[in-house]
Amino acid sequence: MISRRRLGAAALAGALAAPAMSRADEAWPAARPIEVIVPYPPAGGIDLMARLAIKYLPKHLPQARFVVTNRAGAGGQTGNEAIFAARPDGFTLGAIASLALSSIPLERRVRWTIADYAYIANAVDDPGAFWVRADSPIKDLADLRARAAAKPEAVSVGTAAGIGSDDHQLLLAFEEATGVKTLNSPYNGTAPCIRDLLGGQIDVASYNNSEGIALLREGRTRCLGQAAPARWQAMADVATFREQGMDVLGGSARGFIAPPGLPKPIHDQLVSAFGKLLADAEFLSEAQTLNLPLRPIVGDDYKKFVLAEAETVKGLFARRPWSHG
Numbered sequence: 001m002i003s004r005r006r007l008g009a010a011a012l013a014g015a016l017a018a019p020a021m022s023r024a025d026e027a028w029p030a031a032r033p034i035e036v037i038v039p040y041p042p043a044g045g046i047d048l049m050a051r052l053a054i055k056y057l058p059k060h061l062p063q064a065r066f067v068v069t070n071r072a073g074a075g076g077q078t079g080n081e082a083i084f085a086a087r088p089d090g091f092t093l094g095a096i097a098s099l100a101l102s103s104i105p106l107e108r109r110v111r112w113t114i115a116d117y118a119y120i121a122n123a124v125d126d127p128g129a130f131w132v133r134a135d136s137p138i139k140d141l142a143d144l145r146a147r148a149a150a151k152p153e154a155v156s157v158g159t160a161a162g163i164g165s166d167d168h169q170l171l172l173a174f175e176e177a178t179g180v181k182t183l184n185s186p187y188n189g190t191a192p193c194i195r196d197l198l199g200g201q202i203d204v205a206s207y208n209n210s211e212g213i214a215l216l217r218e219g220r221t222r223c224l225g226q227a228a229p230a231r232w233q234a235m236a237d238v239a240t241f242r243e244q245g246m247d248v249l250g251g252s253a254r255g256f257i258a259p260p261g262l263p264k265p266i267h268d269q270l271v272s273a274f275g276k277l278l279a280d281a282e283f284l285s286e287a288q289t290l291n292l293p294l295r296p297i298v299g300d301d302y303k304k305f306v307l308a309e310a311e312t313v314k315g316l317f318a319r320r321p322w323s324h325g
Helices: 004-017 044-057 075-086 098-107 141-150 166-178 190-197 209-218 264-277 283-288 299-319
Strands: 034-038 066-070 092-097 119-132 155-161 185-187 204-207 221-226 249-257 294-298
Touching: 034 249, 034 294, 044 092, 044 119, 044 249, 044 264, 044 283, 075 098, 075 294, 092 098, 098 166, 098 249, 098 299, 119 166, 119 190, 119 209, 119 264, 119 299, 141 166, 141 221, 155 166, 166 185, 166 204, 166 249, 166 299, 190 204, 190 209, 190 299, 204 209, 209 221, 221 283, 249 264, 249 299, 264 294, 294 299
Parallel strands: 034 066, 034 092, 155 185, 155 204
Antiparallel strands: 092 249, 119 204, 119 221, 119 249, 119 294
């Protein structure tokens, strides 16, 4: 008669001998939810983009399920590093602001290499803009330039996301293009920046179109210019910086990436799915309702876009270095 102890030992030995199924063997994308890491707190622009995307993505990637994880910290560095270090099996994606990928490494050491991520698709390109109160005496960008030229640092400009952000880089690019010097007032968020703009504590504010369109429509603010290649349809009556004679572009491009080493078949399926998503009528309608300025760029074209943006940022930093202190 075989004892229970011997049966248990035999079963254990068999279990140890059997090859364990690795995560790489799991069926993608059905085996488990695909985690989308957002390197910023909930309710922000990137979080909103990510949650809208995963609402419609299963239509174009059958059997896929998604979950958003917010990994905020160090201005996006914590989440960006988590994306880079994740297993490249298709079960981890990242929703990112590409400017942060290239800006943060200029100031401090990071655990990622921008060229090594797997690039899937850009979804949003939210142009930067300069804003004033509706009753401001500053009429347009030429007027702002003239006032700033007359007396350096006489005009205060609030940068909503603070030092090194797209809002701050837009101000630096404007100063470089016009040869003027304003007084930068960095903020830790758009809400306090708008509060002080409306309260008269600052003359001008720098933040994105999607963040300013509601107050613009209410008639509480005016937009001096949007730093986009072309006018956003939702603000078609607001001239671009270029249309006002200043070769300045700026904003927050937001898209989806994956860890380095993502297998090509999975990468190709994701690029295809996101391409279909960004042409999906329901997705487009809801994005418009949410005031998300879309700019679809997929696959290799997205990677080229991010690397070109990184070179522009590197050049600006070399000429006008910034520091968080």
